[in-house]
Amino acid sequence: MSAGEPQSSNSEWHDVCAESELDPEFPLSVEVEGEKVGVFKVGDQVYALEDICPHAYALLSQGFQENGQIECPLHGALFDIATGMSLTEIGQRDLTCHKLKIESGRVWVKLHAA
Numbered sequence: 666m667s668a669g670e671p672q673s674s675n676s677e678w679h680d681v682c683a684e685s686e687l688d689p690e691f692p693l694s695v696e697v698e699g700e701k702v703g704v705f706k707v708g709d710q711v712y713a714l715e716d717i718c719p720h721a722y723a724l725l726s727q728g729f730q731e732n733g734q735i736e737c738p739l740h741g742a743l744f745d746i747a748t749g750m751s752l753t754e755i756g757q758r759d760l761t762c763h764k765l766k767i768e769s770g771r772v773w774v775k776l777h778a779a
């Protein structure tokens with residue numbers, strides 16, 4: 666936990682991986698407080714999104730990442746990684762975006778407060 670973080674939700678910051686582990690073509694799946702979270706690198710930016718596809722049960726982090734979008738490996742729903750926006754009808758709804766920060770080469774995630 667970093668000093669000075671506002672206590673805006675019940676969730677805390679969690680150190681999930683090293684920034685150097687991230688690959689722009691292969692998202693990482695991590696677990697934060699029992700929730701599956703996908704960590705995606707797009708250019709110089711890193712994003713944390715809910716990792717379970719809203720359509721059925723598939724890990725989006727095992728999908729195909731290209732041009733800032735992630736395609737579900739099961740039925741092909743497409744989501745915008747930067748915003749979580751669902752780009753196809755089959756995706757059903759936008760993904761929850763979690764908070765993410767990078768400090769000293771480590772990636773920290775804080776779950777989005779419901």
Ligand code: FES
Nearest residue numbers: 718720721737740
């Ligand atoms: S489970 Fe993702 S599109 Fe069906």
